Amino acid sequence: MGGYTKVTIKDVATKVGVSVATVSLVISGSPKVAAKTRRKVLTAIDELQYIPNQNAASLRKQNRDVFAALIPDLNNPFYLSIVRGLKDRCSRQGIVLHISETRHDYDIEKAELHFLRGVQTSGYVFIGTVLDDDLIDSLTHCRVVTIDKVYGQKDRYPQILFNNAACMEQAVTYLVSQGCRDIWYITPPIWTHSQQERLRGYQQAMHQAQLPYSEKVCISYDSQMNMMEAGYIQMKQILANHQPDAVIAASDLYAIGVMRAAREQNLKMPEELSIVGFDNTLYGQYSHPPLTTFSLPLKRMGEMAYELLTQDSSHSAGKMYVTADFIIRDSVRQ
Amino acid sequence: MGGYTKVTIKDVATKVGVSVATVSLVISGSPKVAAKTRRKVLTAIDELQYIPNQNAASLRKQNRDVFAALIPDLNNPFYLSIVRGLKDRCSRQGIVLHISETRHDYDIEKAELHFLRGVQTSGYVFIGTVLDDDLIDSLTHCRVVTIDKVYGQKDRYPQILFNNAACMEQAVTYLVSQGCRDIWYITPPIWTHSQQERLRGYQQAMHQAQLPYSEKVCISYDSQMNMMEAGYIQMKQILANHQPDAVIAASDLYAIGVMRAAREQNLKMPEELSIVGFDNTLYGQYSHPPLTTFSLPLKRMGEMAYELLTQDSSHSAGKMYVTADFIIRDSVRQ
DNA sequence: ATGAAAGCGCTAACAT
DNA sequence: ATGTTAGCGCTTTCAT
Numbered sequence: 001m002g003g004y005t006k007v008t009i010k011d012v013a014t015k016v017g018v019s020v021a022t023v024s025l026v027i028s029g030s031p032k033v034a035a036k037t038r039r040k041v042l043t044a045i046d047e048l049q050y051i052p053n054q055n056a057a058s059l060r061k062q063n064r065d066v067f068a069a070l071i072p073d074l075n076n077p078f079y080l081s082i083v084r085g086l087k088d089r090c091s092r093q094g095i096v097l098h099i100s101e102t103r104h105d106y107d108i109e110k111a112e113l114h115f116l117r118g119v120q121t122s123g124y125v126f127i128g129t130v131l132d133d134d135l136i137d138s139l140t141h142c143r144v145v146t147i148d149k150v151y152g153q154k155d156r157y158p159q160i161l162f163n164n165a166a167c168m169e170q171a172v173t174y175l176v177s178q179g180c181r182d183i184w185y186i187t188p189p190i191w192t193h194s195q196q197e198r199l200r201g202y203q204q205a206m207h208q209a210q211l212p213y214s215e216k217v218c219i220s221y222d223s224q225m226n227m228m229e230a231g232y233i234q235m236k237q238i239l240a241n242h243q244p245d246a247v248i249a250a251s252d253l254y255a256i257g258v259m260r261a262a263r264e265q266n267l268k269m270p271e272e273l274s275i276v277g278f279d280n281t282l283y284g285q286y287s288h289p290p291l292t293t294f295s296l297p298l299k300r301m302g303e304m305a306y307e308l309l310t311q312d313s314s315h316s317a318g319k320m321y322v323t324a325d326f327i328i329r330d331s332v333r334q
Numbered sequence: 335m336g337g338y339t340k341v342t343i344k345d346v347a348t349k350v351g352v353s354v355a356t357v358s359l360v361i362s363g364s365p366k367v368a369a370k371t372r373r374k375v376l377t378a379i380d381e382l383q384y385i386p387n388q389n390a391a392s393l394r395k396q397n398r399d400v401f402a403a404l405i406p407d408l409n410n411p412f413y414l415s416i417v418r419g420l421k422d423r424c425s426r427q428g429i430v431l432h433i434s435e436t437r438h439d440y441d442i443e444k445a446e447l448h449f450l451r452g453v454q455t456s457g458y459v460f461i462g463t464v465l466d467d468d469l470i471d472s473l474t475h476c477r478v479v480t481i482d483k484v485y486g487q488k489d490r491y492p493q494i495l496f497n498n499a500a501c502m503e504q505a506v507t508y509l510v511s512q513g514c515r516d517i518w519y520i521t522p523p524i525w526t527h528s529q530q531e532r533l534r535g536y537q538q539a540m541h542q543a544q545l546p547y548s549e550k551v552c553i554s555y556d557s558q559m560n561m562m563e564a565g566y567i568q569m570k571q572i573l574a575n576h577q578p579d580a581v582i583a584a585s586d587l588y589a590i591g592v593m594r595a596a597r598e599q600n601l602k603m604p605e606e607l608s609i610v611g612f613d614n615t616l617y618g619q620y621s622h623p624p625l626t627t628f629s630l631p632l633k634r635m636g637e638m639a640y641e642l643l644t645q646d647s648s649h650s651a652g653k654m655y656v657t658a659d660f661i662i663r664d665s666v667r668q
Numbered sequence: 669a670t671g672a673a674a675g676c677g678c679t680a681a682c683a684t
Numbered sequence: 685a686t687g688t689t690a691g692c693g694c695t696t697t698c699a700t
Contacts, residue, residue: 006475008677019687024679034685049472054452055389056677059692074418080409087435096449099433101421115430118388138383141340228620260620286562286594288622342693353671358695368669390693393676 007048015044067123068098068116077281085302104191106130123309128192145308148194158308159319164194167294167324168201171248171276176209178333180246180274184216186234187250198250231257239265252277252284255291274332290329341382349378401457402432402450411615419636438525440464457643462526479642482528492642493653498528501628501658502535505582505610510543512667514580514608518550520568521584532584565591573599586611586618589625608666624663
């Protein structure tokens with residue numbers, strides 16, 4: 001079970017009749033090698049199908065750029081969009097990007113981090129990861145940026161955050177303006193900073209609107225379940241005893257589950273039940289009715305992360321906030 | 335922009351007062367080192383937070399297992415499920431898995447492959463990749479398994495395939511039995527083997543049922559568009575001139591787009607329009623109406639790929655077929 | 669049970 | 685313009 005390509009820089013060198021140093025120079029594009037020699041070397045590389053061993057190179061150079069993104073859930077378009085923005089930038093610069101899916105699981109995060117350190121990862125993007133402050137602290141000589149993750153040492157690394165609380169206040173205000181009063185809030189377990197902030201925003205807005213809310217927050221506690229299913233089950237439970245006139249879901253995927261439960265009860269949407277989601281996924285766009293939701297510039301945030309990772313110094317450390325747009329479609333009564 | 339962890343095996347050795355060889359022995363779990371020494375070394379490793387440089391180790395050992403999965407689209411739950419099965423197995427064995435998203439793009443596939451060879455990848459899983467026979471041939475000393483991808487040299491590597499054509503025949507037969515006659519077929523560009531086979535199965539079944547079909551195949555040619563959007567647009571075009579009584583979509587995501595277009599025309603589903611999807615995604619389960627579709631054991635296939643990659647020899651090369659289950663829900667009239 | 673030393677493939681002084 | 689050589693961090697004989 002080998003796996004190693006047989007041909008090395010030495011093979012190229014002997015074939016051409018030059019030293020390995022010359023070949024190395026050609027590979028790195030040095031101008032110091034004669035055009036004729038370069039051509040011969042290039043030909044040999046082509047003929048032998050030589051591909052430099054990057055492990056050896058980085059061992060020697062001590063500084064290959066290897067980045068990693070830790071994200072909770074690849075199946076969630078929200079995270080995937082961020083990663084794609086990041087990955088595109090990395091690819092364009094020939095930088096390795098390891099993608100690790102951590103399922104909101106501390107042990108997996110820890111294991112992945114251990115592995116990543118072993119392969120000499122130099123830049124980390126932590127997206128919505130759970131309790132990893134200690135782990136981040138253990139990273140030395142590395143660049144770090146967090147997204148949707150508050151890091152204790154405020155000004156050590158850049159942190160990209162969203163105005164979640166404000167969004168939820170906007171959602172409540174909007175629902176109230178459309179005549180809703182019995183407004184429930186459905187959310188996955190409060191793993192991420194966003195989820196925490198969204199909940200807080202909801203509560204605050206309900207309080208200000210002088211609407212009761214303490215019993216209308218419905219948090220899922222099953223961490224294995226996917227989000228649509230969780231939303232579905234939670235909504236079914238609610239509908240067993242109540243009939244809300246509005247539901248705010250902490251994510252579009254949740255909202256889709258909510259819709260299914262409501263449909264099974266023959267509730268008319270949006271007439272009898274208004275729904276607001278979050279994330280502006282395509283699934284919300286294609287749901288029935290099309291979902292009113294919030295949109296974040298996800299891809300752009302992935303690109304920002306790249307820039308912050310490669311940017312000169314850490315003078316950009318600290319929190320930066322990205323604001324979401326409110327997308328009004330047909331899931332709230334007009 | 336360093337990135338390298340400072341502490342090396344040498345630091346550990348000097349701290350304990352032993353040679354690097356001994357430390358190496360401890361790390362690899364050799365029984366030849368005295369219990370007392372082992373304890374001291376382990377303590378030092380812990381205190382110094384030493385993590386072995388895997389690049390150096392693999393350079394020396396010449397055979398670290400590094401696997402890679404090339405898949406067209408992470409956003410498609412179909413592929414993601416396969417990758418997760420594979421990844422779980424790899425993680426459990428401490429094997430690196432690089433995940434590369436190739437967007438059905440030959441150039442990206444080529445670039446990723448080049449990179450992967452550079453980091454000494456020893457096992458490749460090609461899932462639904464495009465024209466890469468030549469590229470696969472260029473891989474030497476490697477294990478390879480393909481999924482949903484026919485490789486020219488039939489018996490060189492294991493190939494996991496599905497009974498797509500049979501499924502589509504089953505779909506047509508079922509629709510006919512439910513009274514449908516004007517059955518259209520909507521598909522993304524024919525990139526993968528599956529898509530090709532599904533189309534073929536549809537045509538064959540329509541032929542056998544003596545139903546016209548040549549003008550009812552609708553292929554998307556925009557490769558940038560996501561699948562829901564493509565399905566939506568194609569269906570709108572169809573509805574401009576025709577009113578099918580059934581549509582078979584080459585994937586659930588397509589079917590969701592189709593539903594949206596139909597809903598906008600106030601078509602009742604399934605009464606006026608029956609729909610069959612493929613892939614059994616959650617989105618189909620939560621669509622309105624819930625989608626009749628086909629289910630493949632995706633996660634299991636990812637695990638199979640792992641087994642084939644690590645399995646002793648190549649005596650298992652050749653094609654193996656996985657069969658899909660027909661999931662009847664409410665999107666076809668009863 | 670432990671150490672000394674060679675060498676994996678590559679790069680970067682330094683020498684010519 | 686090209687060659688020689690040391691050494692990155694690690695594993696693995698081979699000695700002791």
